[in-house]
Amino acid sequence: MTTTPSITPYQLVGGEQGVHSLVDRFYFFMDTLPEAHGIRLIHQKSLNGARDKLFKFLSGWLGGPDLFVEQYGHPRLRMRHFTFQIGTSERDQWMFCMNKALNELPLDPEFRQNLSLALQDLATHMINKDE
Template sequence: MSPTPYELIGGETALRSLVDRFYFYMDILPEAQGIRAMHAPSLATAKDKLFKFFSGWLGGPNLFIEEFGHPMLRARHFPFPIGESERDQWMLCMNKALDEIETDPRLRENIRTALQQLATHMINQEATGS
C-alpha cells in the first residue's frame, strides 16, 4: 500500500508544525489581519481543530470526525463572511507555512493546489464590482 500524504509529509510532528506556522503567520502578517479578527484571541482551539481536520484529510487518523463528526466545512464557516480577500489572506498564511515544510516539492504543490480549491469553496460572499 502506498504511503498517505499524512505519512509523506512527516506525520503528526510535521503536521503540527505546519499548523503552528500557519497561525504564526496569521498572527503577525498585517495582510492577514482580516481573517485573524475572525478568530478568538487565543488560537489554541483553532490550531487543534485544523490539525485534527488536516490529519484525516491527508490520510492520517480521522481525529476531527471522531471528535466532531463530519467536517461540513462550508456550513461551519458560513457564519463568517468569506470573500476572495479572506480566501487570499488564508492562502497567504498557508503558502508561507507550506514553503517551510521539508517534503517532496510535488507533494507540497499538490497539497497547495487542493487547499486553494478548498479555500475557494469556502467563499460565501459575492465579489463587489468596481
C-alpha cells in the same frame, strides 16, 4: 503477489509532528503578518481552539487518523464556516499563510505544489459572500 502499501499525504507531510508543525507555522503567520490581518480578525483572540481543530481536520484530510470526525462528526466545512464572511480576500489571506507554512516544511516541491492546489480548492469552497 505482494502489494506495497501506498504512502499517504499525511506520511509525506511528516505524520503527526509534520501536521503540528504546519498548523503551528500557519497560525504564527496568521497572528503576526499584516498581510493576514483581515483573516485574523474573524478568529477568536486565542487561536488555540482553531489550531486544535485545523490539526485534527488536516490529520484526517491528509489520510492520517480521522481525529476531527471522531470528535466532531462530519466536517461539513461550508456549514461550519457559514457564520464567517469569507470572500476572495479572506481566502487569499488564508492561502498566503498556508503557503508560507508549507514552504517551511521539508517537502518534495511537486508534492508541496499539489498540496497547495488542493488546499486552494478547499479554501475557495469556503467562499460564502458575494463580491
